[in-house]
Amino acid sequence: MPELADVEGFRRVFNDHVRGAVRAVRVRDAQVVRHTSRRTLAKALEGQRFDAARRHGKWLIAPVHGSDDAVLLHFGMTGSLEWADAHEQEHRHDRVVLAFDDGELRYRDMRKLEGLHLTRGDTARDRVLGDLGVDATEVTREHLYDLLAHRDRQVKAVLMDQYEIAGLGTLLVDEILWRARIHPRTRASALSAQDCGRLHARMRTVLRHAIDAGRVPPRDSWLTGHRDDDPGTCPRCGSTLSHGRVGSRSTAWCSRCQPEPNK
Ligand SMILES: [Zn+2]
CATH class of the missing domain: 1.10.8.50 (Helicase, Ruva Protein; domain 3)
Incomplete structure (x- = not known):
């Protein structure tokens, strides 16, 4: 089960690989997309870049560059974040894929207890993160x-x-x-x-x-x-x-x- 250390690893995956603009958002399972629809998510992210991701507790927070939007990821009991070559076949538990020019970021989760949130503005972000210690x-x-x-x-x-x-x-x-x-x-x-x-x-x-x-x-x-x-x-x-x-x-x-x- 992913704890702080695992999420630090996912943060490194994100920050080591994610550079350019998002070319496409592929939602393979809409159940993991929280606080938004697959269409809104794609519209908010396609063509955008990310600032460096940070971690708080077991959450990974990826701010969209030049906006108040952010993608918040929680990995529940079985989640992970993988970087893969676009030609590499997707895993059957890849739920959301962000495609970039040089590869793909894949949010993988078998049990889907948590998910990927799109928050717009600080208040929305704070509401998802709640009163974390x-x-x-x-x-x-x-x-x-x-x-x-x-x-x-x-x-x-x-x-x-x-x-x-x-x-x-x-x-x-x-x-x-x-x-x-x-x-x-x-x-x-x-x-x-x-x-x-x-x-x-x-x-x-x-x-x-x-x-x-x-x-x-x-x-x-x-x-x-x-x-x-x-x-x-x-x-x-x-x-x-x-x-x-x-x-x-x-x-x-x-x-x-x-x-x-x-x-
Ligand atoms: Zn002992």
């Missing part, structure tokens, strides 16, 4: 402590809540908590300033590596490299990993490195 790459240590200290919820639920902090999904959060030696069910408000400092430092490290990789890398020294094993062993202490649901999300942790709170 600060991007996870910009959270300061003080902000994190202040946020967690006032939340009487499980720390994993707070970190995954896009309206608190934007961009983290289950892989990133599990990896960060495992490194910080914090159990995912710990009450956020029960964390000390020291715990939060450690959490923040580990978050920075994990995000840096994941952004470089364009995904949460399943390295041998990472929890992510072992969480899909059955049951898998902790790469730090060799204990058997624990698996369960925290909130409604499947979660992996090491019971030895991350002791259950109140025990």
